[in-house]
Amino acid sequence: MRWRAIVGIWALRLILFGMSATLLQAQFTNKELALGSWQMIDEVAPGWKAQGWVNSKPLDVEDLRDSVVLLRFFNDNPTGVSSLNELYRNYREQGLMVVGLYTPTPFPTETDVKHLQRLASALGFQFPVGLDSRWETLNRYWLNRADADLTAATFLIDRQGIIRYIQPDGMYDGKSSRRSMRKAYEKLQKEIETLLKRE
Numbered sequence: 001m002r003w004r005a006i007v008g009i010w011a012l013r014l015i016l017f018g019m020s021a022t023l024l025q026a027q028f029t030n031k032e033l034a035l036g037s038w039q040m041i042d043e044v045a046p047g048w049k050a051q052g053w054v055n056s057k058p059l060d061v062e063d064l065r066d067s068v069v070l071l072r073f074f075n076d077n078p079t080g081v082s083s084l085n086e087l088y089r090n091y092r093e094q095g096l097m098v099v100g101l102y103t104p105t106p107f108p109t110e111t112d113v114k115h116l117q118r119l120a121s122a123l124g125f126q127f128p129v130g131l132d133s134r135w136e137t138l139n140r141y142w143l144n145r146a147d148a149d150l151t152a153a154t155f156l157i158d159r160q161g162i163i164r165y166i167q168p169d170g171m172y173d174g175k176s177s178r179r180s181m182r183k184a185y186e187k188l189q190k191e192i193e194t195l196l197k198r199e
Contacts, residue, residue: 040141040142042163043162044161045069045071045141045157046140047062047140048130049134049136049137050131052113054125054129062161067159068096068097068156069096069099069155070099070156071155072101072170073103073152074152075152076105078170080173080176081100081170085125094196099127100130101132101138102132104133108134108135111133142166152169152170153170154167156191156192159195159199172188174189
């Protein structure tokens with residue numbers, strides 16, 4: 001009888017441990033823990049270093065104080081970037097500035113601005129897009145903070161230049177057939193609206 005009680009206690013412990021691990025994993029399904037980027041929330045946004053710009057004169061995050069900034073890193077096969085145009089159209093009058101930074105993958109590669117112009121034109125971008133071919137800005141923001149091979153991330157920066165929200169994998173689209181991508185878009189949209197209401 002005592003043997004069964006001991007086995008029962010250990011079985012219960014294993015079940016509870018498994019449930020705790022599952023809950024912990026669920027809290028970080030968007031790869032924030034893996035990327036280490038979560039550490040940057042409430043930090044001052046690092047400056048940008050780009051080798052050229054499309055749709056804009058050279059920009060730095062300091063130039064955009066008093067705006068809420070959505071900074072999106074992307075490569076040649078970006079997911080969810082159609083949503084950037086929509087967010088820019090819907091919220092720019094309220095103070096949202098969308099900025100893209102192109103990071104060639106799978107490795108930093110010297111790329112000319114003409115390539116970026118063609119890509120930005122094909123994607124229909126009307127907002128500023130910088131060329132981060134050496135991954136200098138990408139590393140300042142998150143790649144050098146963890147072992148990660150992803151180069152898609154979205155940062156929301158408030159009017160004082162502080163990072164307030166990070167969406168690390170670019171998997172959001174308000175018109176996607178995938179519920180997870182629509183939910184991620186709705187979360188991003190809600191965070192934008194919250195920041196725009198702040199002075």
